[in-house]
Amino acid sequence: MSKKLVLIDGHSILNRAFFGLPDLTNAEGVHTNAVYGFLNIMFRILEEEKPDYLTVAFDLSAPTFRHKMFDGYKGTRKPMAPELKEQVPLMKEMLRAMGICIVEKEGFEADDVLGTLSCRGEQEGMEVSVISGDRDLLQLATEHVQIRIPKTKKTGTEIENYYAKDVKERYLVTPKEFIDVKALMGDTSDNIPGVPGIGEKTATALIAQYGSIEAVYEHADEVKPPRASKNIVEFWDQAVMSKTLATIITDADVEYSFDQAELSDIQELYTEDAYVLCKRLEFKNLLGRFQLDSPTINVEEQFQIVKDQKLAEKIWKKAGGKSLAFHLIPAESGKKKEKLQTEPGGQMSLFETGKKEVLSGMTLAFGEEDIYLFLTGQGITSEFLIDAWQNAKASRRISSDLKAELQYCQPAGSIGTEEEWNHYLDMRKGYMDTGIAAYLLNPLKGEYPYEDIASEYLGMMLPSKAELFGKKSFEQMLEEDENTAAKPLCYDVYTAWKASEILEKELKDQGMWELYQNIEMPLVFVLSDMEKQGISIDAQALKEYGSKLAESISVLEHQIYEKAGEQFNINSPKQLGVILFEKLQLPNAKKTKTGYSTSAEVLEKLAPEYPIVSDILSYRQLTKLKSTYADGLANCIADDGKIHTTFNQTITATGRLSSTEPNLQNIPIRIELGKEIRRVFHPEKDFLFVDSDYSQIELRVLASMSGDRQLIDAYRQHSDIHRITASQVFHIPFDEVTPLQRRNAKAVNFGIVYGISSFGLSQDLSISRKEAAEYIERYFATYPKIKEFLDQTVKDAKEKGYTTTLFGRRRPVPELSSSNFMQRSFGERVAMNSPIQGTAADIIKIAMIRVHDRLMKENCRSRLLLQVHDELLVETYKEEKEQVEKILAEEMQGAADLAVCLEIDTESGENWYEAH
DNA sequence: TTAGTCACG
DNA sequence: ACGTACGTGACTAAC
Numbered sequence: 001m002s003k004k005l006v007l008i009d010g011h012s013i014l015n016r017a018f019f020g021l022p023d024l025t026n027a028e029g030v031h032t033n034a035v036y037g038f039l040n041i042m043f044r045i046l047e048e049e050k051p052d053y054l055t056v057a058f059d060l061s062a063p064t065f066r067h068k069m070f071d072g073y074k075g076t077r078k079p080m081a082p083e084l085k086e087q088v089p090l091m092k093e094m095l096r097a098m099g100i101c102i103v104e105k106e107g108f109e110a111d112d113v114l115g116t117l118s119c120r121g122e123q124e125g126m127e128v129s130v131i132s133g134d135r136d137l138l139q140l141a142t143e144h145v146q147i148r149i150p151k152t153k154k155t156g157t158e159i160e161n162y163y164a165k166d167v168k169e170r171y172l173v174t175p176k177e178f179i180d181v182k183a184l185m186g187d188t189s190d191n192i193p194g195v196p197g198i199g200e201k202t203a204t205a206l207i208a209q210y211g212s213i214e215a216v217y218e219h220a221d222e223v224k225p226p227r228a229s230k231n232i233v234e235f236w237d238q239a240v241m242s243k244t245l246a247t248i249i250t251d252a253d254v255e256y257s258f259d260q261a262e263l264s265d266i267q268e269l270y271t272e273d274a275y276v277l278c279k280r281l282e283f284k285n286l287l288g289r290f291q292l293d294s295p296t297i298n299v300e301e302q303f304q305i306v307k308d309q310k311l312a313e314k315i316w317k318k319a320g321g322k323s324l325a326f327h328l329i330p331a332e333s334g335k336k337k338e339k340l341q342t343e344p345g346g347q348m349s350l351f352e353t354g355k356k357e358v359l360s361g362m363t364l365a366f367g368e369e370d371i372y373l374f375l376t377g378q379g380i381t382s383e384f385l386i387d388a389w390q391n392a393k394a395s396r397r398i399s400s401d402l403k404a405e406l407q408y409c410q411p412a413g414s415i416g417t418e419e420e421w422n423h424y425l426d427m428r429k430g431y432m433d434t435g436i437a438a439y440l441l442n443p444l445k446g447e448y449p450y451e452d453i454a455s456e457y458l459g460m461m462l463p464s465k466a467e468l469f470g471k472k473s474f475e476q477m478l479e480e481d482e483n484t485a486a487k488p489l490c491y492d493v494y495t496a497w498k499a500s501e502i503l504e505k506e507l508k509d510q511g512m513w514e515l516y517q518n519i520e521m522p523l524v525f526v527l528s529d530m531e532k533q534g535i536s537i538d539a540q541a542l543k544e545y546g547s548k549l550a551e552s553i554s555v556l557e558h559q560i561y562e563k564a565g566e567q568f569n570i571n572s573p574k575q576l577g578v579i580l581f582e583k584l585q586l587p588n589a590k591k592t593k594t595g596y597s598t599s600a601e602v603l604e605k606l607a608p609e610y611p612i613v614s615d616i617l618s619y620r621q622l623t624k625l626k627s628t629y630a631d632g633l634a635n636c637i638a639d640d641g642k643i644h645t646t647f648n649q650t651i652t653a654t655g656r657l658s659s660t661e662p663n664l665q666n667i668p669i670r671i672e673l674g675k676e677i678r679r680v681f682h683p684e685k686d687f688l689f690v691d692s693d694y695s696q697i698e699l700r701v702l703a704s705m706s707g708d709r710q711l712i713d714a715y716r717q718h719s720d721i722h723r724i725t726a727s728q729v730f731h732i733p734f735d736e737v738t739p740l741q742r743r744n745a746k747a748v749n750f751g752i753v754y755g756i757s758s759f760g761l762s763q764d765l766s767i768s769r770k771e772a773a774e775y776i777e778r779y780f781a782t783y784p785k786i787k788e789f790l791d792q793t794v795k796d797a798k799e800k801g802y803t804t805t806l807f808g809r810r811r812p813v814p815e816l817s818s819s820n821f822m823q824r825s826f827g828e829r830v831a832m833n834s835p836i837q838g839t840a841a842d843i844i845k846i847a848m849i850r851v852h853d854r855l856m857k858e859n860c861r862s863r864l865l866l867q868v869h870d871e872l873l874v875e876t877y878k879e880e881k882e883q884v885e886k887i888l889a890e891e892m893q894g895a896a897d898l899a900v901c902l903e904i905d906t907e908s909g910e911n912w913y914e915a916h
Numbered sequence: 917t918t919a920g921t922c923a924c925g
Numbered sequence: 926a927c928g929t930a931c932g933t934g935a936c937t938a939a940c
Contacts (some may be wrong), residue, residue: 567918572938573920592920594939599921624922628935654932663934666924674923698925698931760930795929821927833931837925841932869925869932 005121005258006051006823007114009132010058010102014038014091016133016150018084020157020505026282029814031083035091036283041150041316043155043289045131046266053126053261056095057113058088058104082819090281101261108252115248117256118145124258136182136190139248141167141175143796172208180213183243184232192245195235197227213239275461279452287467303371303490305482309379315364315372316388322366325398325497326389327489328408329360331376331782332475358382358408360474363391363493371494373486375478394430400450400496402433403649408526415856415895424856428525429517434496436520437503439673440512443811446651450488450495457499457506462491511808516774519807519845520649526864527647527657533875534642535664535681535865539634542680549622556619570619573598621671629668629677636662647867654834655809655841656869665868669916678913683875687862689915690881692888692906693871696721697751697840704898705806705835706789710782715900722746729778748779752786753836755829790832797831805838806896842895844870850891858883873912881908 008460017037024033046054090500095102103113114130118140121128128145141147147162167175184203186194198206206223211214216223216232217239223229232239237783248454263269270290278286293624304311357381361375374380386409399405411427414420438448438456445452454460469477477485507513561567564584568575577596581589586606590597607614636643648658659665667681668674683689694700699721703711718734726745727734737745744765751761762772780787794816802812811834815827844867851872852864861877862884872892876884885906893902909915 436937569938571921571936574938594919597920620922624936627937628923632935652932656932660934663924666922666934668923670924693925754931755929757930759928764930822929825927825929829930837930837932840925871925 003053003124003126004049004051004053005053005126005128005261006045006046006049007117007121007130008042008054008056008092009110009114009130009134009137010056011088011110012133013041013131013150013290014087015084016294017041018081019085023083025814026280029812030281031087032090032283034084034087034161035281036286037554038091039094039283039286041131043266043286044146044157045129045159046263046269050266051129051263053121053258055101055103055117055256055261055262057110057117058092059110060104060106074700082817094274094277096275097230097271099267099271100263100269101297103254103256104255106253108249108254111201112249112252113254115140115250116252116254118389119147120256121249121258124280125224136187136246138162138167138171139175139178139246139247140250166681172204174552177207177211179243179246179248180207180211180216182246183213183239184216186242187246190245192242193238193242194242195228195239197231197418202228210800213243266517272461276455279455279461285583287464290461296821298834302369302374303486303494305486306372306374307378307380309384312374312380312384312388313731315370318370319364320393321395323396323398323497323500324392324394324501325365325400325493326405327363327399327401327493327496328385328389328405329362329474329489330408331357331360331382357415359385360478361385363489365490365493365497367497371490375490384874396500397430398431398432398434398496398500400433400434400448400453400492402436402524403528403531403647406525407532409542411525416859416874421857431521431524432496432500432504433521433524433649434499434503436517436524437507439508440516440520440809441503441510443650443653443655443809450492453503454491454495457502458495460495469854510810512810515557515808515842517812519842519849522849523649523845525647526848529852530864530866531644531646533863533865534638534644535873535875536642536684537633537637538680538682539637539641542630542634542677545677545680546626546634549626549630553619553622553626556615556622560612560615560619563615570616571623576616580613584610584612586613619702621673625674625677628690633662633680645866652841653811653830655805655811655845656840657841657845657867664866667912675913678916679911681912682910687875687877688881688908688910689912690862690874690876690884690888690906690908691912691915692874692892692904693868693916694840694844694892695719695903696749697843697870698836699749700898700900700902701806701839701843702753702786702789702836703900705839706783706785708783708789711786712899719903722749725749725779725782729775729782744775748775751776752779752790755832756790756823759830793835794828794831803831803834803838805835805842807842809838809842811838839896840870843902844872844892847892847895848872850895851887854887854891855884858887860884871916873915876908 006022014034018034018279021033021037023031024036025031049605091103103117105113111134114132114137118130120129122144128144129148131148131150133149135149137147140163141164143164145163149160149162151158151160153264162170167173167178171178171181174179181203182192182194184195184198185200185204186192187850202225206216206228210219217236220229220233222693223232275287275290306315349738356377358378361373362385363371363373365371374385376382376385389409390411415424417683434453435448438453439445449464451462451464454462468484468487472480474485504513507516512650543810555572560570564579568579570576576598580586580598581596588602588605590602600620603617607617638644643662643664645659645664646658648659651658668677700715703715710728714728715721718724723737723742724734725748726732726741729745729748730741732741747761747764751757751764754760756776758769758773758776761775762769765772791805797813798816801814801816802810804810813827813831813834815823816831818827820823848867851874855862855864859879860883862880863875864872865875866873872888874884874888888906889904892904896902907915
């Protein structure tokens with residue numbers, strides 16, 4: 001059987017993919033859609049054809065021979081979009097990683113290379129496929145060379161195939177004649193002039209009849225229409241030139257042998273390098289194609305499953321003194337995690353009598369060949385594992401998610417003496433969390449699974465847990481195939497062990513080691529304590545609150561149906577939009593991608609005139625309160641009557657924390673009815689809440705970082721910063737500032753922190769853009785250093801690619817280099833906001849550690865419960881109220897040394913409503 | 917799974 | 926001319 005050759009027109013297919021797919025980027029902000037689309041098309045072709053040879057041809061950016069001939073003839077081709085341009089080297093990198101033959105020859109266009117190679121292939125007796133989005137290549141089609149043109153349609157990619165006969169069928173001319181058609185009609189995008197007055201129709205008809213431009217010329221006198229007849233003579237030279245230009249060279253002097261393009265099996269393409277690159281570009285769908293048991297991964301053969309107690313003891317003995325990476329595997333991980341709780345006495349209950357094992361097992365790594373999975377049940381107990389872990393003389397303890405481990409063990413002993421306290425601090429310093437390290441190094445990713453760390457920092461390709469387990473739980477997998485079940489756990493612990501020092505070095509190189517060591521790592525222990533402590537909820541009161549809401553909702557629902565004249569789902573923006581803007585014909589319909597906008601912003605404008613709209617707004621408010629807060633929180637109450645939120649330390653781009661299951665950082669406060677829910681959050685018996693929040697911490701950070709004298713002095717003079725801003729910006733005495741002026745000044749202050757834009761401010765204040773621009777101008781005139789600072793921040797970010805906080809925390813801003821105005825503007829606002837928001841986040845993190853540690857060191861029964869970005873809530877033993885208030889004041893205000901004071905407002909009460 | 921909406925700082 | 930404020934998470938409908 002004859003051999004098969006597949007030739008791909010690199011730029012053309014990349015271009016097709018770029019315009020055919022939405023704008024994909026990975027977490028680093030690298031655009032990836034064209035590369036992704038290219039690979040999909042390529043793999044589809046390869047799987048279909050199973051070729052023996054594969055080659056991709058690219059143009060070089062240098063001007064080519066044919067273009068030079070027409071020097072001075074300005075092309076109409078637009079410059080390549082930068083989002084596509086940056087993908088060209090990436091594409092080549094990917095192809096090289098796959099070992100695919102790339103041909104790019106100085107002086108020839110890709111077309112000529114493709115023509116030459118297809119011709120040579122055919123001469124060797126091969127069947128050739130040329131993949132391109134460019135119809136010009138149809139001239140290459142023969143009986144053995146087919147041109148394949150992928151088309152992206154809604155239903156997926158379809159490929160049009162053309163052998164010589166198909167070209168004739170579709171275009172009424174042979175492939176060779178196709179050149180002549182083009183010579184007559186021209187092609188502006190290829191700088192081929194053609195003959196004036198002859199378009200596609202005429203050109204095709206003429207060539208179909210006569211066969212070539214020469215024949216048309218010879219029969220010029222009989223050619224119709226007359227215009228064509230005249231021009232073919234008048235512009236004959238141009239026609240000949242055009243034919244030369246349109247003709248693809250098939251005998252170019254390209255150095256090439258089929259040996260270098262050989263592809264005996266598609267699997268050859270799935271190399272380790274390609275896998276790592278696909279991982280980086282986040283081509284999750286492609287990863288499944290890689291044969292993951294390739295011999296390049298050696299970890300899996302090194303781990304050992306241990307069930308025997310004696311053997312386990314031996315291993316722990318061997319581990320002593322080394323750097324240990326570990327992970328505790330909670331029992332029944334398939335079920336929803338039971339969170340560890342602190343008992344009223346302050347001691348934890350880990351081993352309730354009669355209960356099954358707390359842990360299914362534990363993983364441990366301390367060397368290339370020391371990777372272990374201990375399984376409980378047959379001799380090894382949870383207690384043994386935790387004891388062994390506690391008592392091990394480890395030089396360092398490494399985890400990929402330390403806070404999760406701390407759910408199942410308690411490294412803090414009693415704190416009473418100075419010695420015990422120092423011991424506690426030493427203990428904290430001995431830990432490394434690779435997830436947090438990776439987060440600091442790139443906070444844009446949101447997730448830091450071992451396979452990413454392995455590929456990014458170790459250059460190793462490891463299959464992810466999802467790839468190994470599918471949807472099965474660890475327990476299910478364990479029964480089915482012990483070895484596979486062990487894999488992701490062992491990969492995780494090995495990666496953490498191996499990457500630890502590399503991450504440390506990287507953090508040091510980037511000036512973030514202090515941030516990591518002094519802020520983020522201690523914070524892990526603080527957050528762990530806060531989560532375990534939990535906040536008490538009055539479940540009964542919560543239920544009553546929900547019932548009350550349900551009644552009001554029901555009343556509103558009926559009123560809305562009555563006014564609408566029919567029943568419908570008010571919660572469906574789609575249905576609601578139709579009712580309001582079609583049935584009831586309300587004005588000012590705004591559109592979203594999918595239909596009418598029914599956002600509060602839109603509805604609020606209509607509410608005064610249309611009672612049904614204000615009903616809907618109330619309904620929205622009440623259903624939100626009921627579903628998210630009344631019902632949502634009730635679902636999260638643990639057996640101890642408390643809510644134990646999870647604080648995420650590796651989510652936000654700026655360095656803030658986030659809170660989930662439930663989110664306790666967005667409990668209502670702005671509207672009275674919503675704020676009521678805070679009454680159900682209460683302290684334990686003999687305790688009360690003390691709550692402190694920073695006063696305008698972000699604006700103070702800005703004042704300090706910019707060094708603006710005027711703003712710094714403003715903070716020294718008065719506590720009402722918005723009022724003094726209004727007074728200074730509008731040049732009026734402080735006491736004569738009207739409420740409206742103060743409101744405007746407040747909006748400008750917020751706007752500055754968000755990365756000011758006249759449009760944003762105008763939206764917020766419902767004023768014209770021009771007015772907003774004037775406010776901003778006056779603001780900057782008043783505080784010139786602020787403008788200087790913001791401009792400099794953006795400039796620096798553009799140069800370095802990232803912003804930095806006062807404590808060295810970085811945030812990459814890839815949008816700054818976008819060619820898209822909107823994206824770039826976004827990047828500029830981000831660059832202005834991130835150092836401010838991030839520095840504020842750093843400061844309250846420092847405060848949290850200091851408050852937590854003071855409470856601990858002073859042997860208080862009071863404890864930190866929640867952080868809400870600029871607020872700390874402390875459950876305070878009544879006798880310690882003054883002590884706690886002192887600690888909060890000292891530690892929050894002393895957390896950073898800024899050019900302005902950090903002021904706090906402190907309140908206390910019997911519940912969160914009263915305390916804030 | 918995604919889009920729309922809305923709660924917070 | 927472009928079309929927006931910065932940072933989050935939960936719930937619902939509808940694909």
